[in-house]
Amino acid sequence: MADFVLMAHSGWRYIVLIMLVITLVKMLVGWLGKARWTRLDGRLLSALRVVVNIQVVLGLLLYILLQFWTNMRFTGEHVVVALLAVSGVEFAAARAKRAAADNSKFKWAAIGLIVAFVLIFVALRIVGGLFGSIS
Numbered sequence: 001m002a003d004f005v006l007m008a009h010s011g012w013r014y015i016v017l018i019m020l021v022i023t024l025v026k027m028l029v030g031w032l033g034k035a036r037w038t039r040l041d042g043r044l045l046s047a048l049r050v051v052v053n054i055q056v057v058l059g060l061l062l063y064i065l066l067q068f069w070t071n072m073r074f075t076g077e078h079v080v081v082a083l084l085a086v087s088g089v090e091f092a093a094a095r096a097k098r099a100a101a102d103n104s105k106f107k108w109a110a111i112g113l114i115v116a117f118v119l120i121f122v123a124l125r126i127v128g129g130l131f132g133s134i135s
Contacts, residue, residue: 012058023113056086095111
C-alpha cells in the first residue's frame, strides 16, 4: 500500500506543478495587464486548491504509512516546507476572494502563488529534486 501511495504522491506532483504554473501565469498576466477578474480566474484558483489538497492528503497518508508500517523515519523538512507551500496557495485564494478591486485580486493571488511555487521547489529539492523520489 505504501508503494502505491508513494507512486501516487510522486506522480501527482506534476499535476500540481502544471496547475500551479497555469494559474500563476494567468494571475500574473491579469495583474500586469490590468485585466478584469472573471469566473475562470476564480475557478482556476479553486481547482488549484483541490489539486494541492489532494497532494497533501496523499503526502500525509504516505507519511503515516512510512512512519508506522515501515519504521522509516523522516526529519520532517519536506513535510513542513510542503505545508508552508499549501499555506501560500490558501493565502492566494483567500486574499483574492476578499480583495475588492480586480487588480488587487490578481496581485494577491500572484504573490501567494509565487511564494507557493518557490516553497514547492524547496520541498522537492529536499527529496531529490523535481525528478527525484524518496524511495
